[in-house]
Amino acid sequence: MATEKLASWAVNLSYNSLPPEVIHAAVSSFYNWVGCAIGGALHPTTTTASEALAPFFGKATSSLLGQKGARTDASHAALLNGIASHVHDYDDTHLQTIIHPTGPVASALFAQAEALGGVNGQDFILAFVAGIEAECKLGLSVWPKHYDIGWHITSTVGSIGAAVAVGKLMHLERTPMQHAISIAATQVTGLRDMFGTDTKSFHVGRAAQNGLVAAVLAARGYTGSLQALEAPRGWARVVSVENNIDEQFAGLGREWEMARNAFKPFPCGIVVHPVIDGCIQLQRQMAAAGLTAGDIERVHVRVHPLVLELTGKKTPQDGLQAKFSVYHGGAIGLVLGKAGPAQYEDSVVLSPEIVHVRDKISATADESLGADETEITVELSNGTTLTKHVQHAIGSVEVPMTTEQLEEKFIDQVSPVLGAEGAQHASKACWALQGSESVVELAKGL
């Protein structure tokens, strides 16, 4: 019944039933996604994919964000905007499942909204929320076993979220919506072994594309299984060893996952955030005392076990690998007092100054710590020791980014691509999503 329940809920969801905080979270998530997608538009992972797949591009209906008006077919726009939005690992996080929810859903939805035309901001928000809820509730139902097995949960549930969102935008009825969910569910994309390579962000783009294709096929009457999620050989049992899908879906429309979405201040795995946060604070403290990174003898961090499992790369060789190195995160915090996209460029990752401090950092896993907590100890050559305890890192539910910080992040990412004025214009346009009369018009400035 799970597939039918989800389809039925999504089909019946109305804009008026969305609580204000859900709409606010949806607009913020969309805003953050646009910033990340434009910020990642010129990354080699995005441009290489674009060049490789250009021979397959179809009718230009949908924008490639940050590409100065360039467009392609909705399917490739979904793929490439999805890649761009995730390539800096700077996108949003549903903290309970570490799903990055917006990439797969918004990349599919925005591309198809442009292709369809006649979509306003409220239509978009409604479909977007339906997709995010589908994705995150499904993710919760198989978390953490599904992730432990080795699936990249962002993309494996993302394709289903994208299908629900696009299906909602296309006004699918319940049965076709079940088929859309089914066709998306059968395309299980994303092995964790790809982390640290171009393919990690490809997962997000492909999930968007898988979901879009699923909804477009279902809209024409293409059939899948009506019990795709819950059947004995359906999605949940094949991709996980346990699930509580019925329980999770019972919460649809009552507990909103959209409102639990968080935004990253740093472009790397969310679990590195406490260490970066603490190291930046320590760098400021040292600077105030006239000390620099050159005065550091040894650094030790205690972290939640997941931090080392996910981000234990000791000697990253490029920016993509550095996103999975808590050591690089600590080093840029201590040396540069900053951790933006610029601090994850290959040249910084390999610079002697950073490598020198990075190699002085050791880490131990401590199960008593929370995933957003850390204890940092810095031994200085003058014999003194500094310590810093971060209870909840910035970007957590307890210490969310403010609207101003989100805007700063957006401008920081978009300015190098669209220029300062273009970035301001884009920022205003995206904040105004709810009142937008046309997503096609909105897209023009992005």
Add this chain to the structure above:
Amino acid sequence: MATEKLASWAVNLSYNSLPPEVIHAAVSSFYNWVGCAIGGALHPTTTTASEALAPFFGKATSSLLGQKGARTDASHAALLNGIASHVHDYDDTHLQTIIHPTGPVASALFAQAEALGGVNGQDFILAFVAGIEAECKLGLSVWPKHYDIGWHITSTVGSIGAAVAVGKLMHLERTPMQHAISIAATQVTGLRDMFGTDTKSFHVGRAAQNGLVAAVLAARGYTGSLQALEAPRGWARVVSVENNIDEQFAGLGREWEMARNAFKPFPCGIVVHPVIDGCIQLQRQMAAAGLTAGDIERVHVRVHPLVLELTGKKTPQDGLQAKFSVYHGGAIGLVLGKAGPAQYEDSVVLSPEIVHVRDKISATADESLGADETEITVELSNGTTLTKHVQHAIGSVEVPMTTEQLEEKFIDQVSPVLGAEGAQHASKACWALQGSESVVELAKGL
């Protein structure tokens, strides 16, 4: 090391090292694939997908087989020819794994060969064999657990076979070939729960497309994991509970899976073949004695347990469902003495004459029987009983289809689409693959 081993083997494979029986099997498999793809070109599952995805079609470089010269981009040609080639469940079978090997590999390869141009028959055969070996050895390494879990093995390994084939055609070196394998491996498409719906054949097309996209990305330097198949969170461990991948890959180039490929005389699950074969023989026996299906009181079949697990649908409602009904298979054999695509049309599946006999058939699973074996008992209203033991069904390794039967099957499928003369022309062109100077020229008649 498995990923590196496979890549290295494929990169170094030369045409001169292919045994004659492997080349013969490759040409026969290609021939059978073309027949199936043209035969499925006008099936609603193919045409619906084509109509739904037409807005995404790119530059027309690659043929849609059986569509009278219609072309699209290589990616969509791979998808749609893949769907068409599998929709009648009439394609080839690697019996040890029940993989249908040619669909994913040839659909990707043919589309890309046309797009690249300058590919001759030997180039094509070489790349094709590399892909088939990759696919089937990988399939063997996770069989049967992977299938038992619920994965449609044809598409889950098919994408990897397609990537190896296209990568070989594009002359990838070892490291990019590892990345191609990796990008294909991360796109795990195909849940068995979709059997009996449009999405089953979508799996084959999508696998072709996944593999093609993987190779095209890798050719541009896109990276995945270099240990994608064997890593702790790589393909084999995530999608199966056990594997013997190193052992299987040690046999690459020594034991050829290509030569173990079998062709189906009937357009349905291979496990139904013994019952159909036996029932057709019984129908002839009855006809010779002046008896008809109207004289049948009861039918009982004893079959391998897999037959009922896979094809136990008692009351199929359309042609796609009927492919998973050993009862329908028995009924058309007993009533019509034939089991071609025409006997799987919806109108036949629902005809009172067929339903009447179908409902008289019962089946029991018997572990002592082989998968290609059956015992059939027919009780007649005159009080007599007929029995038929099929040791190895037609289409098995022991009783393969002859070249003439294969040609008959091809003409039978292609004539309704291309006309009698077109079918003869296509048949000659496909048999001549090995000496063909240009796959582009070859494609023109298909």
